[in-house]
Structures are given as structure tokens and as C-alpha cells.
Amino acid sequence: MQTEATELLWADGAVHGVRARGPQGEVEVRGRLVVSADGRSSELREQAGCARGRSACRSTWYGSASRSPGSRRRTPSPTCGAGGMVVTIERDEYLQVGLIIPKGGFAALQDAGLEEFRRTVAGPAPHLRSVLETITEWDQLKLLSVQIDRLPRWYRRGYLAIGDAAHAMSPAFGVGVNYAVQDAVATANALAATLRDPAAGEVDLRLLDGIQRRRMPPVAGMQRIQLAAHRFISWPEGVRLLPDPLPAPLRLAVVGPARPQCSRSPRG
The missing domain is CATH 3.50.50.60 (FAD/NAD(P)-binding domain)
Incomplete structure (x- = not known):
């Protein structure tokens, strides 16, 4: 060991x-x-x-770890809309928020600025607007490649x-x-x-x-x-074809089975 x-x-x-x-x-x-x-x-x-x-990587997952102070309302995940698909994972003191984007799309998001990023996430997930306001710099966000x-x-x-x-x-x-x-x-x-x-x-x-x-x-x-x-959900037209809210089998396909929560820091 x-x-x-x-x-x-x-x-x-x-x-x-x-x-x-x-x-x-x-x-x-x-x-x-x-x-x-x-x-x-x-x-x-x-x-x-x-x-x-x-x-054979076809898309990336762009995530942040953040939560509005005092918020305990359970958030639906994933959610779909014109901006794409957003995945949220509940933690004790914060939310992990992921935006699924096409591979190579991160540079375009950065060029558009943080405000545009917040609007893009809030499109399919308007319930996250208050959480998104806590994101004030790019260092709070991580780019995770799906491999x-x-x-x-x-x-x-x-x-x-x-x-x-x-x-x-x-x-x-x-x-x-x-x-x-x-x-x-x-x-x-x-x-x-x-x-x-x-x-x-x-x-x-x-x-x-x-x-x-x-x-x-x-x-x-x-x-x-x-x-x-991944080809389907990284294509905006494909996401628009998905039902909203997603039925349980489709949610399972995107985020996998529920896992026990761990006491870890938002940066863990």
C-alpha cells in the first residue's frame, strides 16, 4: 500500500x-x-x-465548482437547450457544473468572454444563474477532455x-x-x-x-x-431533439449511476 x-x-x-x-x-x-x-x-x-x-475523442466537458451561499435546492441534471447540454453534480457545499461542448470549442468560449459563457450555460439551465454569477475569472473553470x-x-x-x-x-x-x-x-x-x-x-x-x-x-x-x-450531444441540433426534462434512462446514459458524495474540496 x-x-x-x-x-x-x-x-x-x-x-x-x-x-x-x-x-x-x-x-x-x-x-x-x-x-x-x-x-x-x-x-x-x-x-x-x-x-x-x-x-476517438469527440467532445469536451467544461466544468466549474461553485454554489450560491445557502442554496440547498436540488438541481435537475442534465438539462438541455439551445446552448447545449449542462450537467450538474450535487456536493455538500457547492455544485459542480459542466457544459458539454464540441472538441476545440473552448477557445471560442474564451474569446467570447465570461459573460457570454454564463449566458451559454444559463440557456439550457436558467436555474443556475445565481451560481454562474460567482464565476468571475477563467481560473475557476477547468477543461476536461473526454477520451x-x-x-x-x-x-x-x-x-x-x-x-x-x-x-x-x-x-x-x-x-x-x-x-x-x-x-x-x-x-x-x-x-x-x-x-x-x-x-x-x-x-x-x-x-x-x-x-x-x-x-x-x-x-x-x-x-x-x-x-x-457524444456525436449526438456535442451537436447543437442533436441536443435540441432531446426531450426536456430528460427521462431517467437518458439521464443515466449521460451522467451514469449516482455515486456516494465525498467530503472533498471544490478543487479536489
């Missing part, structure tokens, strides 16, 4: 473990297989030479990427963690016997290839569905 893998260890062209940094300093962990589950910005994946395929991509090859000798390290999913439908857990289960089922056998030696690449072949069809299928959803 509390130990971060920082570097792959190599021998004879294969990965043989990791160098890591923990509470007691630097350590080396040797093993016959490194399973890389370190997320969409995985450093280990880059060191393994498993290049990502072309990003959908996957590795052409998830493995090499002694190394396997799973979860977001192998295939970044968008927030649409809230399925990213489910697909990552399914990767882990498939990996455990395929490799448990081999890894328990001390005489088995290096993990056969055919086993690693089998894991990717099993997991790739559902991952690619869901990513196609997510891309279709």
Missing part, C-alpha cells in the same frame, strides 16, 4: 518487475508478469512501448495493460469501472493456474493475447455506442 510504481525493470527484452516508491523509500518488486492498471495516463504503458491508437481510445496491443513479454491503461472509456453510461473489473476477472481466470506454478517460467504471450481477444469485442462495442452518444 501507498507505493507507486515508477519504472519497469527489464531483462533480455522482457519486463521482469517494477521499481517503486513507497513510505520507506525506493523498492524493486520482481515478478513474471506486471499487470498495469494505472489508468489512462499510464506511465508504465508508455515505458512498455504499447502506443495508444488514435484518440475514448484503446491500445492496438495490450501486452508484450512480461507485461499486460488492463482497464483504462488499455482502453479509456468516456463517462457516458457510467461503465468504465465495470469494464475494468471485467478485464481483471478475465485476467485472473486466464492466468491463475500459470502464475501459481513456480515451474511455468515466463507467461506465454498466447495467454495474454487470449485475454485481449476476449475483452476487445465488448470494449470496442461500448466505445462505438459512447462515440455515437
Whole structure:
């Protein structure tokens, strides 16, 4: 625990473990297989030479964390209108407000100024006008890119990427963690016997290839569905076709299932 893998260890062209940094300093962990589950910005994946395929990102989510003092009224989410789609997430002392815009549209918003930004958000979400007045500078806002991509090859000798390290999913439908857990289960089922056998030696690449072949069809299928959803909601005419208020199944598709609230700072 509390130990971060920082570097792959190599021998004879294969990965043989990791160098890591923990509470007691630097350590080396040797093993016959490194399973890389370190997320969409995985450093280990880059060191393994498993290049990502072309990003299929189609839209960005532009958000802020703010709330009017004393406001406790529950806000509908998401809401649609001429300005696009707005997503709000309730927190104890503030709201997180997201405006879904086409990829590359952030520069145009900045050029138009903060007042125009506030008007754009208030178009589909007029109930947020008082919250938007608390946004007085661009530093209060964050640009979050929605990333959908996957590795052409998830493995090499002694190394396997799973979860977001192998295939970044968008927030649409809230399925990213489910697909990552399914990767882990498939990996455990395929490799448990081999890894328990001390005489088995290096993990056969055919086993690693089998894991990717099993997991790739559902991952690619869901990513196609997510891309279709993003193309629709990042297109103003598409948003206008959506019912307002959105029925529960469509709300779930956009923001995913409800998650427990955490006590974190607005900047967390």
C-alpha cells in the first residue's frame, strides 16, 4: 500500500518487475508478469512501448465548482437547450457544473468572454444563474477532455495493460469501472493456474493475447455506442431533439449511476 510504481525493470527484452516508491523509500518488486492498471495516463504503458491508437475523442466537458451561499435546492441534471447540454453534480457545499461542448470549442468560449459563457450555460439551465454569477475569472473553470481510445496491443513479454491503461472509456453510461473489473476477472481466470506454478517460467504471450481477444469485442462495442452518444450531444441540433426534462434512462446514459458524495474540496 501507498507505493507507486515508477519504472519497469527489464531483462533480455522482457519486463521482469517494477521499481517503486513507497513510505520507506525506493523498492524493486520482481515478478513474471506486471499487470498495469494505472489508468489512462499510464506511465508504465508508455515505458512498455504499447502506443495508444488514435484518440476517438469527440467532445469536451467544461466544468466549474461553485454554489450560491445557502442554496440547498436540488438541481435537475442534465438539462438541455439551445446552448447545449449542462450537467450538474450535487456536493455538500457547492455544485459542480459542466457544459458539454464540441472538441476545440473552448477557445471560442474564451474569446467570447465570461459573460457570454454564463449566458451559454444559463440557456439550457436558467436555474443556475445565481451560481454562474460567482464565476468571475477563467481560473475557476477547468477543461476536461473526454477520451475514448484503446491500445492496438495490450501486452508484450512480461507485461499486460488492463482497464483504462488499455482502453479509456468516456463517462457516458457510467461503465468504465465495470469494464475494468471485467478485464481483471478475465485476467485472473486466464492466468491463475500459470502464475501459481513456480515451474511455468515466463507467461506465454498466447495467454495474454487470449485475454485481449476476449475483452476487445465488448470494449470496442461500448466505445462505438459512447462515440455515437457524444456525436449526438456535442451537436447543437442533436441536443435540441432531446426531450426536456430528460427521462431517467437518458439521464443515466449521460451522467451514469449516482455515486456516494465525498467530503472533498471544490478543487479536489
